Amino acid sequence: MLTTASHLCLEDFLAARGAAFAPHLVPLPYATAFRLHKLPQGTYIFADLERLSGPELSQAGWLWDQLARRGDGVQLLNHPTQVKQRFELLRTLHTQGLNDFDVYRLDEQRVPARFPVFVRSEQEHNAVASGLLPDAPALADFLQRRRSAGHNVCGSIITEFCGEPDERGLYRRYAAFKVGQRIIPTDIFFGHGWEVRGMARTFVVDEDTLAAETAFLHGNPHEAELREVFATARIDYGRVDYGVVGGRIQVYEINTNPYVAASPLGGERRAALYEHFCRHFLDALTSLNNQHSTLLLSIKPQPAEKRADVRKWIKQTLYNALWNSGPSHSYAQRLRHIRQLMVRARQVMPSMQKRLVRRAEPKTVLEKMP
Template sequence: MIILFATQAHRSTHRSLERHPDIDFRVMPYERLLRARRLPQATYIFSDLDRLHFWDLECVATIYRQLRDAGARVVNNPARHRSRYQLLRHLKLRSINEFNVWHADDEPPTDVYPVFLRTDSAHRGTLTDLLHTPVALRDALEEQISRGVPRREIIVVQYAAEPVREGLYRKLAAYRIGDRVIGAPCAHQETWVAKYGQRGIAPEELYEEEYKMVTDHTHADAMRPAFQHAEIEYGRADFGLFKGKNQVYEINTNPFFYGLKSHPFKIRLETFKRFEDNLVHALSEIDTPSRTTRHKLPDGRTWRAWFGDLYRSRRLSRWPRLP
C-alpha cells in the first residue's frame, strides 16, 4: 500500500492512480492525518508541502520522523522542504540552473534582464509578462502589491526559455519516484509561459520526439542531480532547454496526474499509456505490503503542544476533538 498525504483542497491530483487496478494507492488529507492516532502499514509520501501552514509543516515533520524511526518507508522529508525561491536559488548556486531568482526587495543586476514576477507559494503561474528594465520591474512590483499580492510572496525570476520551433514553446517534465527518474509528457504552447499546453498544437514529429523521451527517459540522468540537491524523492520537475542545457523551473511534490482519451495524433495517446505504465511500475518498486501492523502516531504531549500553537495562531473557538 502507498499512502500519499495532500491538503484536502488538492487531494484529487492522483485520483486516476487511486482507481488503478495494478496498485494499492491511496490519498489521505493532512487534515485527517493530523487527527489520526494510528496508520496502517504502508509507504508514506508527504506531498503538497508548499501549501501547508507553518504549524502543520512542523507537525507533519514530526510524524515523518516517527514513522521513519519505526522502520516505515517515508518519502519527502517535510523538514527539508524548500520554498520555490529557496529551491531555485539553491539550484543556481549548485550550477544546476543558469538563471537566478530574487526577493521583491532585491535589485537584480542590470545584465540579467528580462525578468518576470511570480509568487513564492501559489501555483498560479506568472504574475507578469517579461520585464526588460529596472523601471518596468519597479512598476510591476507596485502594481502587484496594489492589487493585494503580499510583497513577501513576490519573487523576481530571470527569464530562461527558448522556442522549440518558431512561435512554439515546450515545457518538459520528469518524475522522481524513489530511486528512479522517468520521463513524462510535455506541454506545448504558443507563449513562453507553457503551463498546461494547447491540444494538438505541435507538429507530429514533436510528439514522436516526446514519445522517445518518455520511452528512453532521455533526460533522466541530467535531472537526477536536481532532485538530489532539492532532496525530493517524489515529485515532478518541470524544466526546459535553454542554450542546450536543462533549466529546472519548479519541482511539484503533488503533481496532477491524468490520462488522455483522445488526441489528433495517435502517437501522443501511446506516449501517455507508456508514461502511465512506467509510473505504476516505479511506484510498485516503493510499495510496502499491507499488514495488520499499525504505526502509532505522536504521543499526547506532541499533540497538545501543536494544538496549543494552532489554537493561538488560528484562534479556534474550541479544541479539536481527537479520535
C-alpha cells in the first residue's frame, strides 16, 4: 500500500487484530517508491491520494503506468490521476443528482444556493473549520476573521449542510469500505451534534444504536447506491462516509487511506460489530493478495529534486530501510523502532542544521519569521 510517510493508517490494525495479515501488507511511502529501481510483483493500492501535491500525483501516475506494463503479475487499485478528489467528487455527485447538497471554492465567487453551510479543508480529514453558518453575512464574517487571524483559506471549501436527526434526535454517520469489488459496511456513529465523529465525547452507544448497527452491517442496505458512488469516484479502495436524509444517501467524503482501529471504538459493547467488520475486511484484503513472486520489476526512476532538509533525508532513509528489509511478522515492532529513531533525530536536528548552515556556500542571511 502506497501512502504518505506520516499517515500509515493501518499501523494500529496490523499490529493488533490484523497481525496475521501484516506480512502481506507493507506500507510503502510514495517518496520511497519514486526512488526505487525495482518493485516486486503483487497488488499495489495507491492510497492517501488526497494528501499528494499536483507534482506528486503526476509522479504517482507515472509509477502506475510503469507497473501496469508488467502484465498480470501486478494488480493496481486507485489510479492516481483518475480518482476524483473531494471537491470534484462532491460537485459531480450533486450535478448527477446523487447528492442534494453542493460545494463551493472561494475563488468561484458564487454564493451558496442554500444555508446553513460550513467550511472545511479540501484535503485534510480532521474536524471542520467552522460551525454551521446560517447565512451569507455569517459566512463572509467567518472568512474575514480567518484571514485576519493569519489562516490561509485558499485550501478551504464551503459545503451546504445536509443532515437530519433520527427519531431520537441523534445524527448518524454511516461508513462503508470498498476493497476491490467488495462493499463492506463499517459502522454507524451516533451523536447529538451535527458533526458526528467516532472519537468525540458525544459518541453514543446503547441498545438501540447497537441494534441499528447490527442490522446495517449484516444487511448492507446501501450497497447498490454505494457501488455507483465509488464508480463515479473511480476509487477501488477507500471508505465512504455518508448520511441518509429524506431516505436518500448523501455522500460526505471518500478517504483513500482510512484509519482502522486496533480495537472497537465505543468500548466492548461494540466488540461483536467490530469483529464482524474485521473478518470481512481481512477476507477482502486476502482476496486481493496475489501470489508474490521473487521476480523484481525493473523501473527507471524519475529524477528527484535534491532535498536540503536533513530531517526529511533521515526520515526517508529510515523508511527505505523498512521497505528493503521486506515484510515480516515483526513489521509493527520495526516501525515503532523507526519512530523512536525519528524522535531522536528531531532532538539532534537543531545542532546538525546549524553546522550545515555554517558550512554552506554561499552563506545567506535569512530573516526570522514573526
